[in-house]
Amino acid sequence: MTARMGPRIGHGYDLHRLEPVAPEGDGRPFILAGVTFEHRMGPVGHSDGDAVYHAVTDAVLGALGHQDIGQLFPDTDPRHEGADSRVFVEAAAQRMRDAGFAIGNLDITVICEQPKLSPAKPQMIANVAERLGCGVDRVNLKGKTHERVDAVGEGRAVEVHAVVLLEPAHEGSRRPDTPGS
Ligand SMILES: [Zn+2]
Numbered sequence: 758m759t760a761r762m763g764p765r766i767g768h769g770y771d772l773h774r775l776e777p778v779a780p781e782g783d784g785r786p787f788i789l790a791g792v793t794f795e796h797r798m799g800p801v802g803h804s805d806g807d808a809v810y811h812a813v814t815d816a817v818l819g820a821l822g823h824q825d826i827g828q829l830f831p832d833t834d835p836r837h838e839g840a841d842s843r844v845f846v847e848a849a850a851q852r853m854r855d856a857g858f859a860i861g862n863l864d865i866t867v868i869c870e871q872p873k874l875s876p877a878k879p880q881m882i883a884n885v886a887e888r889l890g891c892g893v894d895r896v897n898l899k900g901k902t903h904e905r906v907d908a909v910g911e912g913r914a915v916e917v918h919a920v921v922l923l924e925p926a927h928e929g930s931r932r933p934d935t936p937g938s
Contacts, residue, residue, distance in 0.1 A: 762925050764861060767820025769812035769919040773800035775912065787872070789915070790865075790881035790898070791843060791888075794872045798912060803832035803839075809865060809898075810842035812917040813885060816863070817849040820923045821856055846888040853889075853923060860891035861922035865898040868909055868916040874900035 775798040776784035784799030790809040800806030814826045823829075826845055830837050853859070863885065867874055874881070878898055886893045903910035 762857070764925070765820040765822075765858065765923045767816040767818070767921045767923065769815030769817075769819060769921070770917070771808040771811040771815065772909075772914055772916045773802050773806050773808050774908075774914050775799060776801050785839075787915075788842075789867060789874070789877075789917075791884035792877045792880050794877065796872045798871075800915060804830075804837050804842050804845070805839060807842035808915050808917040809867060809881065809885070809919070810846045810888070812919040813863065813865065813889070813921070814842075814845040814849045816919040816921040817846075817853055817889070817923070820921055821849075821852055821858070823852060843884075843888055846885070850889045854926070857926050858923040859926040860889050860895050861924040862895045863889070863891075863897065863919065863921045865896070866918045867898065867900045868903050868918075869900070869914075870902050870905065870910060870912045874898075 776782040777797060778784040778786060778799040783801050785802065785806050787794040787796040787799040788805050788807045791807065800808065811826055818825055830845055882893050882896045882898050886896045908914040909916050
């Protein structure tokens with residue numbers, strides 16, 4: 758990449774089916790942005806099913822024009838079984854720094870009927886900011902319901918959209934471990 762590169766935008770989307778949490782069903786504990794919610798239902802997935810971290814990972818990878826999360830971390834790989842999804846976000850953040858970019862800002866929309874996200878929002882934002890190595894003022898997160906229609910509205914799925922703007926990193930903020938970037 759040249760020093761004259763401009764900002765880059767990326768979009769990430771993820772959806773996980775929700776099932777009753779084990780032992781009642783196949784659902785894992787309901788984790789969003791690294792926060793575990795007390796809820797009867799939880800995501801079915803190969804990793805821990807953190808739909809916020811997955812959407813954020815794909816937004817950053819998309820902005821970089823890299824392969825997506827499913828290609829980089831295939832769910833056929835037993836190493837990712839039950840994985841803490843922070844490793845995916847952190848891997849995307851490393852790729853971002855290696856390419857000479859930093860987070861401009863990030864806007865996340867979580868769509869689910871339950872549980873209520875508002876009490877956990879500050880922690881969710883802090884977790885995403887920490888994973889990406891940026892300030893909390895650069896991360897926005899909002900919750901919406903799906904008005905009780907379709908699978909999401911019936912509480913059978915959780916859906917997340919994330920949009921990110923990457924800015925060229927200032928020379929001074931480059932990590933010393935990325936020579937020539
Ligand atoms: Zn996912």
